[in-house]
Amino acid sequence: MQTWRQYIGGEWTGGRSTRSVVSPYKGCVVGEVAEGDAADMDRAIACAADAFAQTRALSSAQRHAILTAIRDGLAARKEEIARGITDESGKTIRDARTEVDRALLVFSLAADEARRIGGEVLPLDVNAASAGRIGLTRRFPAGPVGAITPFNFPLNLVAHKVAPAIAAGNPVVLKPAERTPLTALRLAEVIDATDWPKGAFNVVVAAAPELGERLATDERIRVLSFTGSAAVGWRLKERASRKRVTLELGGSAAAVVHSDTADLPDTLRRCVTGAFANAGQVCISAQRIFIHRPLFAEFAERFTAGAAALRLGDPGEEATDIGPMISAAAAERAEQWIGEAVNGGATALLRGRGDGTLLGPTLLTHTHPDMTVCREEAFAPLAVLEPYDDWEEALRRVNDSPYGLQAGVFTQDIGRIFEAFRTLEVGGVIANDVPQYRVDNMPYGGEKASGFGREGVRYAIEEMTELRLLALNLPTAA
Numbered sequence: 001m002q003t004w005r006q007y008i009g010g011e012w013t014g015g016r017s018t019r020s021v022v023s024p025y026k027g028c029v030v031g032e033v034a035e036g037d038a039a040d041m042d043r044a045i046a047c048a049a050d051a052f053a054q055t056r057a058l059s060s061a062q063r064h065a066i067l068t069a070i071r072d073g074l075a076a077r078k079e080e081i082a083r084g085i086t087d088e089s090g091k092t093i094r095d096a097r098t099e100v101d102r103a104l105l106v107f108s109l110a111a112d113e114a115r116r117i118g119g120e121v122l123p124l125d126v127n128a129a130s131a132g133r134i135g136l137t138r139r140f141p142a143g144p145v146g147a148i149t150p151f152n153f154p155l156n157l158v159a160h161k162v163a164p165a166i167a168a169g170n171p172v173v174l175k176p177a178e179r180t181p182l183t184a185l186r187l188a189e190v191i192d193a194t195d196w197p198k199g200a201f202n203v204v205v206a207a208a209p210e211l212g213e214r215l216a217t218d219e220r221i222r223v224l225s226f227t228g229s230a231a232v233g234w235r236l237k238e239r240a241s242r243k244r245v246t247l248e249l250g251g252s253a254a255a256v257v258h259s260d261t262a263d264l265p266d267t268l269r270r271c272v273t274g275a276f277a278n279a280g281q282v283c284i285s286a287q288r289i290f291i292h293r294p295l296f297a298e299f300a301e302r303f304t305a306g307a308a309a310l311r312l313g314d315p316g317e318e319a320t321d322i323g324p325m326i327s328a329a330a331a332e333r334a335e336q337w338i339g340e341a342v343n344g345g346a347t348a349l350l351r352g353r354g355d356g357t358l359l360g361p362t363l364l365t366h367t368h369p370d371m372t373v374c375r376e377e378a379f380a381p382l383a384v385l386e387p388y389d390d391w392e393e394a395l396r397r398v399n400d401s402p403y404g405l406q407a408g409v410f411t412q413d414i415g416r417i418f419e420a421f422r423t424l425e426v427g428g429v430i431a432n433d434v435p436q437y438r439v440d441n442m443p444y445g446g447e448k449a450s451g452f453g454r455e456g457v458r459y460a461i462e463e464m465t466e467l468r469l470l471a472l473n474l475p476t477a478a
């Protein structure tokens with residue numbers, strides 16, 4: 001078994017202690033990794049700060065070439081990296097391969113964008129005193145990026161921070177999730193083999209999550225990009241002072257299925273996948289599904305049958321649909337929420353029993369909006385199905401949440417789609433698909449408690465660059 005080291009200043013370095021990375025399914029150790037302390041974090045930040053002089057000087061052609069080389073390096077190791085994701089996160093191998101494909105796309109989108117970070121020319125001669133003036137804007141790299149990432153997409157959510165940072169010309173210090181550091185270290189191996197300057201990408205495997213707070217408080221880090229739980233994210237933002245901050249947090253995403261949905265089998269298939277993929281451990285998992293009353297009974301029956309047919313088990317097997325949750329504690333927490341809902345009057349159309357980290361799909365109805373299963377992010381194979389009578393009511397119920405990341409609406413009526421677009425307090429309205437739909441170039445982020453700022457390659461580059469103006473006084477040229 002491999003013993004991994006951290007990657008700081010372009011070198012593989014040990015740490016004070018080591019930690020075992022454990023498969024959530026088998027419970028077996030899949031790797032040993034050196035853990036860093038505050039001194040390692042400090043060194044990584046210093047290396048990133050030093051490397052900025054080199055990264056900001058790279059031409060767009062050089063950044064394009066580096067991003068393309070990273071993409072190709074990942075592609076050459078696709079199956080190994082996918083297996084690694086399955087090993088450390090418990091994600092099914094099919095989903096892990098999809099994740100690697102998405103990361104390849106993120107790096108190639110970033111390679112394209114690296115050549116497009118432009119600006120505009122604007123007339124400044126808008127009053128007499130400014131006669132002959134012309135403005136020119138350009139986006140400049142903001143500086144070292146601190147990236148904190150969660151366990152549920154150990155590669156692609158890292159890619160969504162690292163690729164735009166490189167496209168913009170910013171060094172990175174990455175603190176991956178405790179349970180899934182190995183994928184990030186594989187990415188470091190790939191980046192190490194390119195021309196990205198040494199010290200401009202660092203992976204600190206923090207011995208304690210709180211070490212990540214340095215990325216919020218240290219002034220040498222100019223941009224904090226965090227994906228994880230709302231409680232941690234908003235607290236880091238408070239501590240980040242003048243830093244630029246992007247937060248991608250949770251949600252209790254909703255789908256609305258109207259009786260005029262075009263193709264019911266297709267809608268059902270999308271909703272089943274949208275609720276249970278990655279054992280529901282996705283920020284935009286379809287946790288609340290509102291169904292037009294005339295369709296409710298049929299939808300609930302067929303949805304329950306679809307969910308019950310999902311195959312639970314070994315994530316390394318091709319046929320598995322639902323692998324384990326990240327930890328037994330996470331599965332127990334979900335079962336506790338389900339128990340509370342049932343004790344409070346909810347009906348379980350399907351009740352997934354837990355066995356360690358494995359938890360089968362659960363479907364609840366007759367819930368109340370104040371129940372934890374509706375209000376908080378479940379991050380578990382759990383969905384709530386409820387009927388509604390009219391479209392306005394459905395949209396109101398979607399909005400009855402502290403969160404607002406994405407929402408899906410299934411209807412053939414363009415008027416209803418635009419009403420949803422106007423009304424829903426979410427970062428993205430997905431027409432005729434589930435809230436879980438995401439393609440990696442679209443702006444992605446939440447309203448309300450779900451986040452701050454946007455990812456999606458081009459939008460993340462905007463968050464990681466500073467707009468600067470050159471005001472030209474050229475009375476003779478104008």
Ligand code: ADP
Nearest residue numbers: 149150151176177178209210212213228229232
């Ligand atoms: P989840 O485990 O649901 O993904 P967390 O917010 O706990 O959500 O974890 C997301 C990332 O945030 C992980 O990398 C974790 O180590 C990190 N993290 C957790 N607590 C802190 C903290 N106090 N300061 C900085 N980072 C933290």
